[in-house]
Amino acid sequence: xxxxxxxxxxxxxxxxxxxxxxxxxxxxxxxxxxxxxxxxxxxxxxxxxxxxxxxxxxxxxxxxxxxxxxxxxxxxxxxxxxxxxxxxxxxxxxxxxxxxxxxxxxxxxxxxxxxxxxxxxxxxxxxxxxxxxxxxxxxxxxxxxxxxxxxxxxxxxxxxxxxxxxxxxxxxxxxxxxxxxxxxxxxxxxxxxxxxxxxxxxxxxxxxxxxxxxxxxxxxxxxxxxxxxxxxxxxxxxxxxxxxxxxxxxxxxxxxxxxxxxxxxxxxxxxxxxxxxxxxxxxxxxxxxxxxxxxxxxxxxxxxxxxxxxxxxxxxxxxxxxxxxxxxxxxxxxxxxxxxxxxxxxxxxxxxxxxxxxxxxxxxxxxxxxxxxxxxxxxxxxxxxxxxxxxxxxxxxxxxxxxxxxxxxxxxxxxxxxxxx
Amino acid sequence: xxxxxxxxxxxxxxxxxxxxxxxxxxxxxxxxxxxxxxxxxxxxxxxxxxxxxxxxxxxxxxxxxxxxxxxxxxxxxxxxxxxxxxxxxxxxxxxxxxxxxxxxxxxxxxxxxxxxxxxxxxxxxxxxxxxxxxxxxxxxxxxxxxxxxxxxxxxxxxxxxxxxxxxxxxxxxxxxxxxxxxxxxxxxxxxxxxxxxxxxxxxxxxxxxxxxxxxxxxxxxxxxxxxxxxxxxxxxxxxxxxxxxxxxxxxxxxxxxxxxxxxxxxxxxxxxxxxxxxxxxxxxxxxxxxxxxxxxxxxxxxxxxxxxxxxxxxxxxxxxxxxxxxxxxxxxxxxxxxxxxxxxxxxxxxxxxxxxxxxxxxxxxxxxxxxxxxxxxxxxxxxxxxxxxxxxxxxxxxxxxxxxxxxxxxxxxxxxxxxxx
Numbered sequence: 026x027x028x029x030x031x032x033x034x035x036x037x038x039x040x041x042x043x044x045x046x047x048x049x050x051x052x053x054x055x056x057x058x059x060x061x062x063x064x065x066x067x068x069x070x071x072x073x074x075x076x077x078x079x080x081x082x083x084x085x086x087x088x089x090x091x092x093x094x095x096x097x098x099x100x101x102x103x104x105x106x107x108x109x110x111x112x113x114x115x116x117x118x119x120x121x122x123x124x125x126x127x128x129x130x131x132x133x134x135x136x137x138x139x140x141x142x143x144x145x146x147x148x149x150x151x152x153x154x155x156x157x158x159x160x161x162x163x164x165x166x167x168x169x170x171x172x173x174x175x176x177x178x179x180x181x182x183x184x185x186x187x188x189x190x191x192x193x194x195x196x197x198x199x200x201x202x203x204x205x206x207x208x209x210x211x212x213x214x215x216x217x218x219x220x221x222x223x224x225x226x227x228x229x230x231x232x233x234x235x236x237x238x239x240x241x242x243x244x245x246x247x248x249x250x251x252x253x254x255x256x257x258x259x260x261x262x263x264x265x266x267x268x269x270x271x272x273x274x275x276x277x278x279x280x281x282x283x284x285x286x287x288x289x290x291x292x293x294x295x296x297x298x299x300x301x302x303x304x305x306x307x308x309x310x311x312x313x314x315x316x317x318x319x320x321x322x323x324x325x326x327x328x329x330x331x332x333x334x335x336x337x338x339x340x341x342x343x344x345x346x347x348x349x350x351x352x353x354x355x356x357x358x359x360x361x362x363x364x365x366x367x368x369x370x371x372x373x374x375x376x377x378x379x380x381x382x383x384x385x386x387x388x389x390x391x392x393x394x395x396x397x398x399x400x401x402x403x404x405x406x407x408x409x410x411x412x413x414x415x416x417x418x419x420x421x422x423x424x425x426x427x428x429x430x431x432x433x434x435x436x437x438x439x440x441x442x443x444x445x446x
Numbered sequence: 447x448x449x450x451x452x453x454x455x456x457x458x459x460x461x462x463x464x465x466x467x468x469x470x471x472x473x474x475x476x477x478x479x480x481x482x483x484x485x486x487x488x489x490x491x492x493x494x495x496x497x498x499x500x501x502x503x504x505x506x507x508x509x510x511x512x513x514x515x516x517x518x519x520x521x522x523x524x525x526x527x528x529x530x531x532x533x534x535x536x537x538x539x540x541x542x543x544x545x546x547x548x549x550x551x552x553x554x555x556x557x558x559x560x561x562x563x564x565x566x567x568x569x570x571x572x573x574x575x576x577x578x579x580x581x582x583x584x585x586x587x588x589x590x591x592x593x594x595x596x597x598x599x600x601x602x603x604x605x606x607x608x609x610x611x612x613x614x615x616x617x618x619x620x621x622x623x624x625x626x627x628x629x630x631x632x633x634x635x636x637x638x639x640x641x642x643x644x645x646x647x648x649x650x651x652x653x654x655x656x657x658x659x660x661x662x663x664x665x666x667x668x669x670x671x672x673x674x675x676x677x678x679x680x681x682x683x684x685x686x687x688x689x690x691x692x693x694x695x696x697x698x699x700x701x702x703x704x705x706x707x708x709x710x711x712x713x714x715x716x717x718x719x720x721x722x723x724x725x726x727x728x729x730x731x732x733x734x735x736x737x738x739x740x741x742x743x744x745x746x747x748x749x750x751x752x753x754x755x756x757x758x759x760x761x762x763x764x765x766x767x768x769x770x771x772x773x774x775x776x777x778x779x780x781x782x783x784x785x786x787x788x789x790x791x792x793x794x795x796x797x798x799x800x801x802x803x804x805x806x807x808x809x810x811x812x813x814x815x816x817x818x819x820x821x822x823x824x825x826x827x828x829x830x831x832x833x834x835x836x837x838x839x840x841x842x843x844x845x846x847x848x849x850x851x852x853x854x855x856x857x858x859x860x861x862x863x864x865x866x867x
Binding site: 047050130132136138145146224229243244247249250267270273274281361382386387388390391392393394395396397398399402403407408409419420421422424425434435436437438439440441442443444446 | 472665691695814829861
């Protein structure tokens with residue numbers, strides 16, 4: 026296929042997604058949930074075909090020499106596929122945010138205004154190697170009444186096609202409007218650009234993947250993009266901190282799952298407690314095999330196994346058992362450091378001083394700010410959202426954990442009896 | 447100045463705006479209101495200098511041969527300037543949405559989560575000829591704790607510089623952090639591009655002007671854009687409509703202020719009432735000097751002064767005393783027509799059938815949907831918002847009238863006592 030043919034095919038899928046979106050608003054919550062359950066059942070029923078498709082992807086992955094970690098992310102087996110289907114069932118069980126009345130009031134002229142939650146319309150999801158994103162993203166977008174255009178990476182193309190087919194077959198048997206869930210079968214880079222420019226048919230685009238992918242979408246997209254960028258997360262240990270609690274929170278934030286965006290990357294320590302606190306912390310970090318990179322004061326007190334941090338360390342998301350440590354001389358310096366070097370994702374203060382905690386949470390410009398708690402709590406599940414499509418580092422529309430409500434827009438309904446201006 | 451110098455200067459303004467934004471969050475509502483009042487007083491005090499600057503713009507406008515309407519939009523006089531200052535005072539008097547608790551809950555592990563309204567950060571406003579946008583946009587953005595980068599058109603550059611200087615001088619006397627309100631003094635097209643790419647320093651860009659300007663910003667911007675596109679607004683007259691009410695609503699929606707986005711452009715009439723309704727409507731439209739463009743049925747009943755509508759008419763925003771009229775054969779056709787040809791802005795149904803009205807408001811995919819009311823009610827003032835920065839045609843973050851709350855983001859504050867995962 027030439028690029029023009031690919032572009033035409035993608036535009037046609039967009040046009041059909043828009044038409045599907047207008048049908049989707051007519052479904053009740055009960056109808057949507059029945060469709061989700063039928064989708065899950067079909068994933069179970071199609072197990073042999075899906076695993077066969079996955080085997081093709083795995084064969085190609087071995088030939089291409091993908092890393093062990095990448096192959097693991099790609100791999101489906103009966104147990105994992107069962108979990109994929111069960112995740113769709115869990116989405117069916119969640120409350121439906123669509124139709125919720127957000128506010129309602131009556132104007133002096135008698136007009137009754139109701140602000141109501143509605144689907145966004147058509148959502149494009151661009152993702153990389155994990156095939157379960159196909160079903161996760163599609164089920165969350167469908168639950169909120171949106172049509173979805175999915176475009177996965179080449180590594181998982183056979184698995185993605187098989188999973189999308191199961192969603193469509195199962196869903197349509199239970200009344201899913203045609204073209205509600207479409208997988209774009211092209212994996213070249215140009216297809217991302219064609220999607221990103223199609224703002225007449227797509228209301229939102231969500232890139233789920235590495236920085237390179239997100240940057241590409243941001244540079245091209247004509248419609249809103251919700252980004253899930255890096256988390257350069259901090260814990261500030263204030264003079265009055267419970268130091269044992271600080272050690273425990275730093276350890277949990279850094280080591281409980283180092284490869285995720287809400288893991289800790291930098292600790293700030295007030296100079297007045299440096300001499301006492303750093304050695305305690307060093308013992309715990311050493312035991313947990315965390316590499317330490319500090320400023321000169323930190324290195325002095327942490328011990329000889331601590332390395333000197335460079336300027337680059339302060340803005341690095343290690344996603345690994347590495348921690349940068351900086352000594353600061355005032356509360357304001359802590360806030361300034363976080364607002365300058367951080368990624369406005371998740372930052373925590375450990376202090377017994379309530380006023381200081383409140384000032385920290387007020388002045389630090391991040392999606393989630395915590396007091397005496399692990400950074401790992403910036404998470405849709407931990408918030409009680411039931412499901413999340415990601416953690417937004419944007420400030421518009423969705424900030425922080427993005428659940429079902431954030432996959433919705435709103436509209437105003439006005440009821441009158443002949444009012445004019 | 448070369449383009450590189452302009453780009454460097456704009457980047458530097460962005461960097462300073464970001465720093466100002468971090469200072470702005472520290473201001474209380476009382477401090478912000480005092481600053482707004484000082485800004486207004488300074489506009490009054492600087493009246494001679496501002497009018498002198500405006501005279502320079504007007505002189506250039508006459509030389510360039512701008513239209514009478516454009517010159518009128520550009521013109522300031524003592525009365526208009528007083529209104530400009532008073533509009534800033536009105537913003538001071540509005541309630542401050544910043545700090546409002548949007549929701550709060552406690553998790554089973556004891557974490558207390560609070561979702562709080564906060565400023566967005568740095569907002570860029572790009573506008574065309576009206577100089578009062580300088581003070582309107584700056585006062586609304588400042589009220590909500592945002593730093594502002596304003597970039598007006600070349601026609602009003604002297605007036606804009608003088609007004610921005612008054613805001614800064616007055617504001618800073620009352621404690622406005624430096625660089626909170628900056629006017630970009632470049633009016634070339636490249637300066638818009640430099641702003642639109644500066645996503646490290648700007649969180650949102652709002653183009654206020656014609657379609658060409660908005661398109662340019664959409665194509666270039668790396669940060670979110672809130673768009674105020676055309677309004678191709680409809681009224682659907684259903685079989686059970688109170689026909690006198692329908693005539694009254696159509697007349698008001700079309701003629702009360704034809705040049706605005708929430709004015710009516712297309713009337714849809716159910717075929718079962720065409721013969722009875724069109725002649726009544728034609729009489730009223732004729733009297734109001736509204737040009738009629740209809741499909742063949744409409745033309746038959748409207749009379750010989752009605753023209754035949756072309757396909758293009760159905761998606762045209764006339765902004766003038768012209769109305770297109772189409773006969774439709776079912777409720778579904780009305781909804782389909784609106785969702786296809788409309789601009790998802792404002793659409794109204796006239797009917798006595800409540801179930802039909804509810805279905806219309808549910809299925810029509812527009813920011814504001816009305817029942818038995820004029821389309822002119824899609825307006826921040828009419829909603830009771832006190833002020834609006836525009837009417838968004840976007841579905842993300844802000845849809846419909848955009849008031850102070852829509853100039854805010856939110857953050858999550860989490861209070862713990864040592865919780866880990």
